Structures are given as C-alpha cells and as structure tokens.
Amino acid sequence: MNRTQITAGRDAHHRPKGVAADELRRHNLAAVVESLHLHGPVSRSELTATTGLNRSTIADLIGELTNLGLVEEGPAVAPSGPGRPSPMVRTRPQGAVVLSIELSVDSVAVATVGLGGYVYEQVRVPRPRGESAAETVEVVAGLSGELIEGLPADAILTGVGVGVAGVTRRSDGFVPLAPNLGWRNVALGEMLASALGLSDPVLVANEADLGALAEYRRGVGAGVPHLIYISGEAGIGAGIIHDGKPMLGAAGYAGEAGHTLINPDGHLCRCGATGCWETEAGEAALARLAGIPSSVTGLGLIDTILARANDGDQKTLDALAEIGRWLGLGIGNLINVFNPQLVVLGGFYHPLFPFLEKAVFKGARLGALDAPGDIADITAGGLGPDAPLIGAAELAISEVIADPAGHTRARSG
Amino acid sequence: MNRTQITAGRDAHHRPKGVAADELRRHNLAAVVESLHLHGPVSRSELTATTGLNRSTIADLIGELTNLGLVEEGPAVAPSGPGRPSPMVRTRPQGAVVLSIELSVDSVAVATVGLGGYVYEQVRVPRPRGESAAETVEVVAGLSGELIEGLPADAILTGVGVGVAGVTRRSDGFVPLAPNLGWRNVALGEMLASALGLSDPVLVANEADLGALAEYRRGVGAGVPHLIYISGEAGIGAGIIHDGKPMLGAAGYAGEAGHTLINPDGHLCRCGATGCWETEAGEAALARLAGIPSSVTGLGLIDTILARANDGDQKTLDALAEIGRWLGLGIGNLINVFNPQLVVLGGFYHPLFPFLEKAVFKGARLGALDAPGDIADITAGGLGPDAPLIGAAELAISEVIADPAGHTRARSG
DNA sequence: GCAATTTGTTGCGGGGTCAAACATATGACG
C-alpha cells in the first residue's frame, strides 16, 4: 500500500472555459432554430414542451428570430382539444440561403438551399476523370452563378458548403490529398472563394462525412445518433456520426477506412500496400471480378453491372456477392470499433444494394462481436446520390443555426 | 433542375433542449473544479485568466465551493512582479473521495482517491483465472471495506468507479460478456453495490476505456484530446478519447477492436472467426510464437518472455517482432479510422514496449495513409499497470466535477 | 516612505429566464 499524489501530466494545456449569460441566449436561439430546421413547422406550445423553456421565454426567442428574418409565424392550426390555439412557427427559407457544392469523382453538383431544407434549385453535371482542380472550380463557379441569379430578390446568402472526395482540412479548406480526383495540395477553399466572388466563408469537408451528416439529419438515419455512412466512389470512405455529432479526428481525417488492412494476401493497392479494404471491396475489385475492362469506370461501370445483374448474369452476381462479402467484413470491423446503431451505404453501393445485401449482412455478422441483440442495422441511404450535396448545405446552414443572432448581425454591419 | 422540400426523417426524436441560468452556474462551478482537479493548485488570478471569467465571479464561485467543502484557499505565493499576491486555491481531497476498483484478468485492485487525484491507499492482489464473478466481488468488497475504514474521519465518500475487462453497459453496470474473465451476463453493478453496502452509485466501465481516460487526464496523453489506448490483457481492447471526451458508441461497446478481422488466412480465434487482431497480436499469439506452453499465461508468461528477451534469446525476440508487426498493422487501421494524435500502449504491451517498438512503428506506417506530417505518435503508457484503476477513480470523480453543488447537496439532505 | 502595480471586495446594473396574474381563443355542454 502506498500513499502518493499523482501529478498531472506535463503538457496539459486544456483549460476549462467559463461561460457568460450571452452564451446562454445564443444556445437557446440555436435550439429553437435547429428544431425548426430539422423537424419542420411546429406550434409555439410544442416548442415550449420540447425545449423545456418557459412560455414567455419562447415568445421572446421567437420575437428575436422573427426580427432577424429567420422565422415566421403562421395561422394557428386547430388543436385536438379545447384551449387557445397555438400559432405555427416555421423557418423563413430566404432568411438564410446557402450555396452547396459537391465535387465527386464522376460528377459535380450545385444547389441553393434555404433554412429549413428548402431546395431552391439543384444541378448536376458529369465530370471527366482527370479534370484539374482549376477546371472543375471554373465549371462549378459558372453553375453557382446561375443558381444565385435565380434566387428570389429577398434571399440572403449566408455561406457556402463544399463536399469533396478527398482528405480535407476544415480550418481553411485545404485538400492535401484527393487520390480519386487526382488532386494533391489544392487550396480548394481559397480557389472557390475567389472564383465565386462571394464574401461568405467557404466550408470544405469530406464527401463521406457530409453524406453521414445528411443521412443523419434528413435521411434514413434521421435522429439516430450513432451511425456510419459508407461512400463507395472510386475508393471507399466512411463518415461517422457519434452521439449526434460528426466525428472528425484530430486533423479531420477520421473515417479514411478505404486503406485499412483487411487481407494481407489480397491485391496490390494504388497506395502501395496490399489488401486494403478498397482493393477487395471497391470499384476496381468489382470490375476485376465481373470481367469488365478497367477502362470502364464510374457510372458506365455501375450501369453495366446493374444491367447484367438484372439479366441474371451469373458471373456478375458472383462478383457482387464477393464484393458484398468483403464490404460486410469491413463493416463488421467498423461496427466492432464504433458500435453504431446503423450503417448507411452510399455512392455506388446504393444502387447495387439489393444485390449486395445478403452477402454484406453475412460478412458483417461474421466479424461483429455477438453482444446479443445489439447488432447494427445496415441499409441503403435514403437520399440517394445527393446525400453529400445535401450534407454540404447542412454544413453551411449549421453556422447560422449555431449563432443565429451573431450570424445575421455580421452581415448587416 | 427541380424544386422540392426535403422532408425530415420520420423517426426524428432528437429535440434540442433549452438551458436556464442555473445550468450556467453549474457549468462554471464545474470548470473551476475541473481545472483544480486536473492541473493542481493555482492562484485565484490564474483562474480568472484561464476561465475567462471576471474576478468577482471567480471569488463568488470559490466561495461557494469552499462552503461545499470541495476547495480551500492557502496562503498567497510570492508573485514574480509587483502587485497584491493572489491566494492559492486547491482541492480539498477529503471533500469528495471515491472508491475505485479494477477487475482485470490476473489481478484485482482497489484504491481510495480524493478530489485532485490524491491517492489515500491502494492495494492489488492476484486473481486466479477462472474465478467466478461472485468470488471476485467478495474479495473486492473485503479490500474495499478495509480501505474505507482507513479513510480520515472527515472524508466524504461520493461514489464508486469500477473498471472491468469486458463489455459493459454503463447505464446499469451490466456485463453481458467478459470472455477473458469467463463471465457472461453478470449484473456487476448491482452485485458490487449490495456487497459494498454503500448508498453511492456504482459506475462500471470497460477497462480499456478507463485506461484511455486515465492516460488522457494524468498520463502521457495529458491534454491530448485525440488519443487511443490499447489494452493488452488476455485479449486486446481499445479505449478512445475523441475531442477530449470518451467515445463509447451507441451501447458503450465501442473500441472492441480485438476481434476485428486483420488476416483472413490467420489463426482460429476463440470467438469462432479466423484472423482476429488478437489471435495475431495478443497474448496467445505471443506464447505460440515464443514456444511457451499455453498453460503459462498472464504475468508468468510476460515475466518469462521479458527474461528471455533481456537475455537476447533470438526466438523470443523474433516472436516479439512478429507480434509487434501485427500490433502495428492493427494500430495503423485504427489511426486511419480515428485520426488520433497519440496511441498509448497499456497492459502487457507496456513492459514489452522496448522490444516491440520498432516493429510496431513499421507496421503502423505501412497501414496509415500518408497525410504528410500527421502520423500519430505511439508510446507506452505513463501510468503503467494502474492506468485502469486511476481511470475508474476519474470516472467516479467526474460525477462530482460535473455538478459540484448538486452532488454535495444530495448527500446532506 | 511613496508611487506603481496587481488583485481582492463591494455595490450596481444588465441580460436572461421563470413564475404568476391576466387576457384571449377555442371546444364542450346545456
């Protein structure tokens, strides 16, 4: 038995911060806006119930939000029982509109989205593999300009969200590595900001992370606080929502699951290693197993596979089962490590899911620890190919939600 | 181009909560106590600087904490320059003492720890493999009684923290599965609560999760908000700190990395699968490769290995290199997926680290994506074998920190 | 011993929420 004072670690620079009263107001405004943004119009009295705040406080908050142009009150709906009807509160989409951009391997998409999730307009155009960052940015800037032109006169643009198929640094929108786009060390945030000519901040994030955010907020995973989104494009990426918040890691590179080792005796990967998850379960593996030349990629490949599978072509079905098996094994690993409630499949796994499903479940069960009754569900995404685009909008809108007063005040001054 | 309203998901039951003024006070009290608990005594003026709160507010907070018996002020230390000296503030250990318990495969340990990390007493006794939960609980309850007897008269016991080498459900301390202890469906929390005869809540958590917490709060990872702790006992477990908070997953089973697939052509695992991480890098693999009979386990095995390695026995060194290689490959996978700043090795990897280090780094580099300059560091733990025990204390003390006033009020009424 | 400096202390004011009283709008009932 000993008796000692444990000394605190040397490099301990985390110091808890105090909080003043204005922080409280900001939090409560955010709670109201978030509730309306995610769950749509509700009556005032429902808001008091869900937030736990007092009637008078809610009235005050809604008053401020109305003045900010973010919220408006409609006529009361007839309640079920007696009592004074409570007016419906809803977001005012034009009060905060964001531009959302998705840069995928085979296409780029742009949308204008208002608070509450109102999509004003949306375009997607193909992108040739190998196009440079500068070229892609130019295309996107052109589309963006058109969409912004098309907005109503009273719409207030408050931010830009960008999803890109690569490793991103969120602090400044720098993309050190996007192997499937063929980009390296691209200052994407800056490039887009100057090409768009907007004063608004440009928030850049990884495509899979945004897919996860979108499916969590508006897709099959709505309200499921622990989920993983698997994005199958040229490579494999994962986006993780943990306890309702995006899990990004120290530098924002979390979820780079494509190059985790799963089969030391497997195939050689472009990354130099052998048996990465994406060499066994990715697009290239699918083409290889299905006997389709590697020159056929992206949508062309998936359409071919899908057509053959629907025709009952055995070689294709076998290839899909093998891909599904490896996909499932990798998912089992992620389930063990993250303990999610739900795994959502996006990218090209989405259209192929009916043919993958059985093998995926089998593979995942094999790997996942048998904590009884707690196996996560696996499903195809609810938003289809637009998940990352919607996620990019949500990313930008989150800034408004986090500080409704501050955000709107900043652009009037 | 289309024009639609995205509908929010059907099952969306997350509703943001509002916050009142008392929540603010609680937060600020917690900030002060946490700062003192983690970083030791500081002057009042330093507290105003680190928390960002006003002088008068800090005075008020310290006054309340002093009345609660959680904090005391000492004489002022001579400052460097001119000006009125500021009194030192420190935790009052006896104001909140917790009992911490660790149930490992080969030993059990008990300690009494006061606020600020003051260890009153600490015992560790061997545990025979195969001992039942009831037997282990009885042993632990006996030790706990002695340690509680030995506390000063004015010490106030506020909680119990338990670390156990198995899958745990935090809500009620239930252990559905602890394969390395040979336990299944054990209501450990309830058993300990009644055996100890204390009214305090018993918080049960996974050993690796607590190791991570301990190393983050008081070990080599102090202040490093993104770290992974790898616990090598009979199996392998991982505890994850993400953004300064334990990452537990939906049901608290996150980090069960031992049974992730890493080598489909590897050895058969007790879990029924083939090529799990722990069959390639765990204790059993070490014994197998070093040519030591499987009857030798735990400390006996490690001591033997260590002795032979120190003698320069080539077979043992080769075995360690092979273990280290697989350990590194698995760590590389975790790095890709979590993007931590630091990986801390605990359990039997701790004493063996000098012999594993080279192979571990090599293996981890192989798997980890080459985002330049962002490779996580890998190191042996700073707290040695007691990390989970310290973590269990931190877990229980966290309850006091989170709500200093509420917690102490509860036990006077 | 006096000025400069830093910090504790005290009193006041403002922001934010809550509780209670009052006003208003609806349904139910005779």
Next chain:
DNA sequence: CGTCATATGTTTGACCCCGCAACAAATTGC
C-alpha cells in the same frame, strides 16, 4: 347561444448570474 373549462399568448415583477467600476489591500521598486 351563452357559459364554463381549458390551453395558451402576454405582461409584469422577481431572481439568478455575470460583468463593470470604484475602492481597498498587499506587494515591489525606488
């Protein structure tokens, strides 16, 4: 069709919490 019960918006006052400013106290340096 009027009254009552019910639910909810509105207004007012109170309380809590924090920041600010003025003042008091304790130390250094000259």
